[in-house]
Amino acid sequence: MASNTDLDFLFNPQSVAIVGVSASQAWDNVAGTYLGALLRCDFKGPIYPINPKGGEIQGLRIYAGIKDVPDPLDYVICCIPARSVPQLVKDCAAKGVKAIQFFTSGFGETGTEEGRRLEAEICDLAHDGGIRLVGPNCMGIYCPRGGLSFTMDCSKESGPVAFICQSGGNAIYFTRHAAQRGVRFSKVVSYGNAADVTESDLLDYLAADPESGIIAVYIEGVRDGKRFGRALREAAKVKPVIVMKGGCTEAGARAAASHTGALAGSARIWGGLLRQAGVIPVATLEELADMFVTFLYLPVPQGRRLGSIHIGGGAAVVATDSWVSAGLVLPSLPQEMQDKLGSFLSTRAGVSLNNPVDLARQFYSPAVYSVVKALAEYSGIDIIVVHFPLGTTPVVSSFPKESAFPLLDNVTRVHRETRKPMVVVIDQLATAEAWETAFACQQKCHQAGIPVYFSMNSAARAISRFLCYHEHRGGWQADNGGPD
Amino acid sequence: MASNTDLDFLFNPQSVAIVGVSASQAWDNVAGTYLGALLRCDFKGPIYPINPKGGEIQGLRIYAGIKDVPDPLDYVICCIPARSVPQLVKDCAAKGVKAIQFFTSGFGETGTEEGRRLEAEICDLAHDGGIRLVGPNCMGIYCPRGGLSFTMDCSKESGPVAFICQSGGNAIYFTRHAAQRGVRFSKVVSYGNAADVTESDLLDYLAADPESGIIAVYIEGVRDGKRFGRALREAAKVKPVIVMKGGCTEAGARAAASHTGALAGSARIWGGLLRQAGVIPVATLEELADMFVTFLYLPVPQGRRLGSIHIGGGAAVVATDSWVSAGLVLPSLPQEMQDKLGSFLSTRAGVSLNNPVDLARQFYSPAVYSVVKALAEYSGIDIIVVHFPLGTTPVVSSFPKESAFPLLDNVTRVHRETRKPMVVVIDQLATAEAWETAFACQQKCHQAGIPVYFSMNSAARAISRFLCYHEHRGGWQADNGGPD
Numbered sequence: 004m005a006s007n008t009d010l011d012f013l014f015n016p017q018s019v020a021i022v023g024v025s026a027s028q029a030w031d032n033v034a035g036t037y038l039g040a041l042l043r044c045d046f047k048g049p050i051y052p053i054n055p056k057g058g059e060i061q062g063l064r065i066y067a068g069i070k071d072v073p074d075p076l077d078y079v080i081c082c083i084p085a086r087s088v089p090q091l092v093k094d095c096a097a098k099g100v101k102a103i104q105f106f107t108s109g110f111g112e113t114g115t116e117e118g119r120r121l122e123a124e125i126c127d128l129a130h131d132g133g134i135r136l137v138g139p140n141c142m143g144i145y146c147p148r149g150g151l152s153f154t155m156d157c158s159k160e161s162g163p164v165a166f167i168c169q170s171g172g173n174a175i176y177f178t179r180h181a182a183q184r185g186v187r188f189s190k191v192v193s194y195g196n197a198a199d200v201t202e203s204d205l206l207d208y209l210a211a212d213p214e215s216g217i218i219a220v221y222i223e224g225v226r227d228g229k230r231f232g233r234a235l236r237e238a239a240k241v242k243p244v245i246v247m248k249g250g251c252t253e254a255g256a257r258a259a260a261s262h263t264g265a266l267a268g269s270a271r272i273w274g275g276l277l278r279q280a281g282v283i284p285v286a287t288l289e290e291l292a293d294m295f296v297t298f299l300y301l302p303v304p305q306g307r308r309l310g311s312i313h314i315g316g317g318a319a320v321v322a323t324d325s326w327v328s329a330g331l332v333l334p335s336l337p338q339e340m341q342d343k344l345g346s347f348l349s350t351r352a353g354v355s356l357n358n359p360v361d362l363a364r365q366f367y368s369p370a371v372y373s374v375v376k377a378l379a380e381y382s383g384i385d386i387i388v389v390h391f392p393l394g395t396t397p398v399v400s401s402f403p404k405e406s407a408f409p410l411l412d413n414v415t416r417v418h419r420e421t422r423k424p425m426v427v428v429i430d431q432l433a434t435a436e437a438w439e440t441a442f443a444c445q446q447k448c449h450q451a452g453i454p455v456y457f458s459m460n461s462a463a464r465a466i467s468r469f470l471c472y473h474e475h476r477g478g479w480q481a482d483n484g485g486p487d
Numbered sequence: 488m489a490s491n492t493d494l495d496f497l498f499n500p501q502s503v504a505i506v507g508v509s510a511s512q513a514w515d516n517v518a519g520t521y522l523g524a525l526l527r528c529d530f531k532g533p534i535y536p537i538n539p540k541g542g543e544i545q546g547l548r549i550y551a552g553i554k555d556v557p558d559p560l561d562y563v564i565c566c567i568p569a570r571s572v573p574q575l576v577k578d579c580a581a582k583g584v585k586a587i588q589f590f591t592s593g594f595g596e597t598g599t600e601e602g603r604r605l606e607a608e609i610c611d612l613a614h615d616g617g618i619r620l621v622g623p624n625c626m627g628i629y630c631p632r633g634g635l636s637f638t639m640d641c642s643k644e645s646g647p648v649a650f651i652c653q654s655g656g657n658a659i660y661f662t663r664h665a666a667q668r669g670v671r672f673s674k675v676v677s678y679g680n681a682a683d684v685t686e687s688d689l690l691d692y693l694a695a696d697p698e699s700g701i702i703a704v705y706i707e708g709v710r711d712g713k714r715f716g717r718a719l720r721e722a723a724k725v726k727p728v729i730v731m732k733g734g735c736t737e738a739g740a741r742a743a744a745s746h747t748g749a750l751a752g753s754a755r756i757w758g759g760l761l762r763q764a765g766v767i768p769v770a771t772l773e774e775l776a777d778m779f780v781t782f783l784y785l786p787v788p789q790g791r792r793l794g795s796i797h798i799g800g801g802a803a804v805v806a807t808d809s810w811v812s813a814g815l816v817l818p819s820l821p822q823e824m825q826d827k828l829g830s831f832l833s834t835r836a837g838v839s840l841n842n843p844v845d846l847a848r849q850f851y852s853p854a855v856y857s858v859v860k861a862l863a864e865y866s867g868i869d870i871i872v873v874h875f876p877l878g879t880t881p882v883v884s885s886f887p888k889e890s891a892f893p894l895l896d897n898v899t900r901v902h903r904e905t906r907k908p909m910v911v912v913i914d915q916l917a918t919a920e921a922w923e924t925a926f927a928c929q930q931k932c933h934q935a936g937i938p939v940y941f942s943m944n945s946a947a948r949a950i951s952r953f954l955c956y957h958e959h960r961g962g963w964q965a966d967n968g969g970p971d
Contacts, residue, residue, distance in 0.1 A: 084836070108837040112800075140837070170801020176878035180917040223804055249804040252811035254842070257819065261839040262800030287805070287944065316596075316746030317654020320707055320733040321771070327736035335741065352568070353592040353624070355745040358738070394660035433664040435922040442919060460771065 010200070010208040012101050013137065014146040014190055016078030020051040020100075022091060023082035026058030026065055033106055034082035035060070037143075039155045046150030049074060069094040077101050078151075080143060085109035085121055088139075092125050096132025103129070105139035106171075111196050112140050112263050122198050129199060140263060141195030142171035145178055145188065148214070153193065154178065162187020163216035164295055165209045167202055169194060169223045169263050170249065177221070177288045183442065185449040186295045189214040196263050203227065203234040210238035217298050219245040219291055220282075223259035224268060228276070235280035243472060244282040245294050248273050281475070283468055293456060293465035300454035301466070303473050304424040307332050310384035311359040312375060314366035315395050319359040322390055322428070322459045329463035330470075333358045334383055347373035358384075367406075372413035379423040386466070387425045389414050390459070393440060394431030404443040411444055415451035425453045428462045494684065494692040496585050497621065498630040498674055500562030504535040504584075506575060507566030510542030510549055517590055518566035519544070523639045530634030533558060553578040561585050564627060569593035569605055572623075576609050580616025587613070589623035590655075595680050596624050596747050606682050613683060624747060625679030626655035629662055629672065632698070637677065638663065646671020647700030648779055649693045651686055653678060653707045653747050654733065661705070661772045667926065669933040670779045673698040680747050687711065687718040694722035701782050703729040703775055704766075707743035708752060712760070719764035727956060728766040729778050732757050765959070767952055777940060777949035784938035785950070787957050788908040791816050794868035795843040796859060798850035799879050803843040806874055806912070806943045813947035814954075817842045818867055831857035842868075851890075856897035863907035870950070871909045873898050874943070877924060878915030887920075888927040895928055899935035909937045912946045 019041060023034035034052075038061060041050055051072045052065045059065060066072055069079070069091065076098050081091060085107055095103055110122035122139065129136050137143050142153040147161045154175055164186055168174035174193035181188075189212065192205055202222060209215045218238055225231040238244050250259030251270040277284045285291045309331045313319035323333055336344075341356040347370045348354060353363035360378070362371060379387050391410065393402040411427070418425045427448045429441045445455040456462035503525060507518035518536075522545060525534055535556045536549045543549060550556055553563070553575065560582050565575060569591055579587055594606035606623065613620050621627050626637040631645045638659055648670055652658035658677035665672075673696065676689055686706060693699045702722055709715040722728050734743030735754040761768045769775045793815045797803035807817055820828075825840040831854045832838060837847035844862070846855065863871050875894065877886040895911070902909045911932045913925045929939040940946035 113835075168801075170799070170804070172799030172876070172879040173801035173805070175880070176802075176876065176915045176917070179878055180915065183917045221801070223801075249801060249808065252808050254811050254817040255804050255808040257841065258800070258804045258807045258839070258843050258845075261841060262804055262845065289942075315654070315656030316742070317652075317657035317705070317707075317733060318660075320654070320739050320742045320746055321657070323742045324733065324736050324739040327738050333738040351597075355742070357741065357745060359742050361742075361746070392656070392660065394663055395656040396659070431660045431664065433660070433667045435919050435926060438919040438922050458773075 010135070010204065012077070013135065013144060013200070014151065015149040016048065016102070016151070018048045018051065018074060018076050019046060019078045019080065019151075020053050020069060020072060020076055021080045021082070022053040022069070024052035024054050024060055024065060026054065026056065026060050032082070034080070036155060037080050037082065037106070037153065040152040040157065041150065043155050044147060044150050044152035044157055044159055051076065069098050069100070072098065075099065079103040080106065082106045088121070088125055089128060092128040092132065092134065095134055096128065100134055102135045102137065104137040104143035105141065105195070106143065107138070108140035110139045111198065112261065114261060122196065126198050136199035137192065138195040139198060140171075142174050142193035145191040147188065158182050158187060160187045161189060161214070163214070163299070164188050165212065165215035165218045166191045166221075167194065167205045167209070167218070168192065168221040169197070169202070170221060171195065173221050173288060177291065180288065181292045181295055184292045184296055185445060185455070186292065186299060197226070201226070203230045206234035206238050210241055215242070217243045217245070217295065219247070219295070221247045221249060221288070221291075223249045223263055224256075228268065232276050232280060235276070235282055239281040243298055244280070245285055245291055246277055246282045247285050247288065247291055248277070283472055290461065290464065293461045294468060296454045296456065297465045297469045300449055300452060301426065301469065302422070302424050304385040304470065306385040307470055308383060308385045309333050309388055310378040310381070310386070311388040311390060312366075312371070312378070313359055313361045313390045314363060315392065316355060316361050318390060318392050318395065319355070319361045323359050325459040325463045326388075329467040331463060331467060336383075340377070340381060343377055344374050347377070367410055369413065371410060372416060375414060375417045376421065379417050379421040379425070385424065387423055388462070389425065389427050391427060391429045391444070392431035393429060393437045394433045402437060402440050404440045407440055407444050408447065411447050415448065415453065418451055418453055426462060426466065427453055427455045428457075428459050429455060430458050432457060494619070494688065496561070497619065497628060497684070498635065499633040500532065500586070500635070502532045502535070502558060502560050503530060503562045503564060503635075504537050504553060504556060504560055505564045505566070506537040506553070508536035508538050508544055508549060510538065510540065510544050516566070518564070520639060521564050521566065521590075521637065524636040524641065525634065527639050528631060528634050528636035528641055529643055535560065553582050553584070556582065559583065563587040564590065566590045572605070572609055573612060576612040576616065576618065579618055580612065584618055586619045586621065588621040588627035589625065589679070590627065591622070592624035594623045595682065596745065598745060606680065610682050620683035621676065622679040623682060624655075626658050626677035629675040631672065642666050642671060644671045645673060645698070647698070647783070648672050649696065649699035649702045650675045650705075651678065651689045651693070651702070652676065652705040653681070653686070654705060655679065657705050657772060661775065664772065665776045665779055668776045668780055669929060669939070670776065670783060681710070685710070687714045690718040690722045694725055699726070701727045701729070701779065703731070703779070705731045705733060705772070705775075707733045707747055708740075712752065716760050716764060719760070719766055723765040727782055728764070729769055729775055730761055730766045731769050731772065731775055732761070767956055774945065774948065777945045778952065780938045780940065781949045781953045784933055784936060785910065785953065786906070786908050788869040788954065790869040791954055792867060792869045793817050793872055794862040794865070794870070795872040795874060796850075796855070796862070797843055797845045797874045798847060798876065800839060800845050802874060802876050802879065803839070803845045807843050809943040809947045810872075813951040815947060815951060820867075824861070824865060827861055828858050831861070851894055853897065855894060856900060859898060859901045860905065863901050863905040863909070869908065871907055872946070873909065873911050875911060875913045875928070876915035877913060877921045878917045886924050888924045891924055891928050892931065895931050899932065899937065902935055902937055910946060910950065911937050911939045912941075912943050913939060914942050916941060
């Protein structure tokens, strides 16, 4: 059997068979979705749809069984009922298959004797046949470079982020959500029951994987806590590791047990394990995406002193509470600095020039460039935050991107000229159109190397965690993989 | 001067003048926006645009000054520079105007001697002339029944919710955001510096106002803390009062001081004041909207026992952690109940029938009706939660509303038949299209009397606060103004 740190073959198969494809149902069935996902993700090798009924799908011949595949076969995606799986594993062993990924559920996670027996049986068969198993009860692998995917709308672009996820649904949602947030992945593995390849195997592998600069883990429970703790510690020594623990309440743990058969363990034990391992804990998948955005796009600031620029006094007050509550500092500005900022404005009515800076309506004027630049050049400030709420203009309910872009051009220009760590928060997104504008603005900022967040609290939390991480590592400078 | 509880005239003027309208700039200027807002909000009486230059706007004659208005004048919206305001107040007194609302800033909030002097001067002039002032430095009043508004996209529909807001920008955003969330207002007042009409006056008035069933307050600071504490207590005795305190950190308080001249006070003092007053504290404007949605659409449940229905095990695990962390209870279901739920399903593969219930792909089948109904009729459960994530389907990135509606029809049918308190959470909104679907689904649910939330944490927090509120009041039953 391959060693744990040599799982490359999982991510780069030369050929794939999808078992359970239906010529009549096409996309309506899960196997059809995998086929579509591989086609859209430009999988380079041959794809063999499998169904005893035969036929054709998407111009591809459907083979009756694994043994009928005419060429060597590396990788199998299994979507047939659990009872048929032992025979499939035997057929795969005979064919020389290296790995099988199981969408199929109905094993250990059912909590039944029969389910556990079946899971043990396929593990034994796989072990004897030299096959590694991903799952069962999972979505499997998304690896854009290898052309593998489990969704039909995945990005084909690779990135530095790896994600290990015990839940298939969370893997789908998070991959999609993070992609929309400007995050690109090296490898995502939804591993379900972890009957063979475990979270620890994957962590060991990804810690050494040169394509993966950051690792995130969504985990409900583990069988071997010691091994997992060790794997986390080792991985966290060499790259940032972010962990979300699902099932941290008693009822949540019960749900986890019937979901993936995971022994969730107590919140206290997990808290200790994560702290000792030096990983960054998050409470939601959205917070996880915030951390990725931060690591990818924010250069490491020199400190916690924030200068923030707003339209609207109330927005500035609420934002300031968010930042300070998260542990950031908004230093008061010296009078001469305030006078300097004021010199760029046509009027001071409705304006506040002490930090936070509220430019009122002049926020949209070209003066914003001079104000942001002066703040960026001021040595008393480590990070600039530009707060761009889309919901406070009295005239229209949403904000077309054309109106937003001139403001952002001023901000990105300062960033280009000063290289000061900058953050843009786009919030007050009351309508679907506002979200469209927000996503367009995000793209523009990310291209310029400025991270974007969609709420002040999430920005504050993420940046505080990012600063904590670097403070504890004593000035570690990330080659963070983001655009420069 | 009118007594504090008799501020009706502020909300129902017979005629309005807008001072500072510009014939050439139209909507580009604030006064033009107010004009547009009044026209769109169907203000029934005459509107008099005012500008010394004269001219015409939107088919209305622009008058040179207040004294040139040919008919009696009740209410004035002032958008001219601060230095011109004393003369305006004198003109208004001569004309018999009852109230002036000031967008104009540049008074006490500047922190300058001159600003404070000017604010005192206009208060004296107004007092002598029998005029009440709203502001200065505010957006003023939105009252759909009176035809008053400060945004051009306000709803003309009235509702039971009153909102007092020290910040103009927050008033605009929140009114818009809450409207999108299905909340309709009786009266919204952005009152800025509170130079004359104060937050306490408004609270006294709204506590007695038959049109207002719930009151919310966004407040940065008060001049008379005792009076405000008393007003809060009295209001909270007769209707739910929800309070968001801005400026609870030191830097936030500094921002509040330069925003509205407010003395923000310490977080500790405010915490005590709010607790003693029996109000519901919230930390963000979004949480405030969640509370309104809850009070408007959720009947008071008998207890904290939740039954939750999901698609996807990971989503169920994360959701359960949210609920339990917020203080709700997910009781385990008796085996016979689980068997009953199972009897409605075509397969149990991938399904979990203990609470939380994960229906996997059968979530979208008609079986969902029977499952939800059986749970709703089960006496061991007080509230049903249906979790509808839009981001977990492997096929497409967003979910068209046509695909969502059949599911919701099953849910609303159970609600109609059982009257069990039910909650729908629509989350995993990764794209602008997903938000569109979410808003369409929300409308359908709200029409059926089921509150909708867009994240599990926000639903859990809001419902827990709602239950706390009713538990402390000992079974108070809300005539909550929502659809029945």
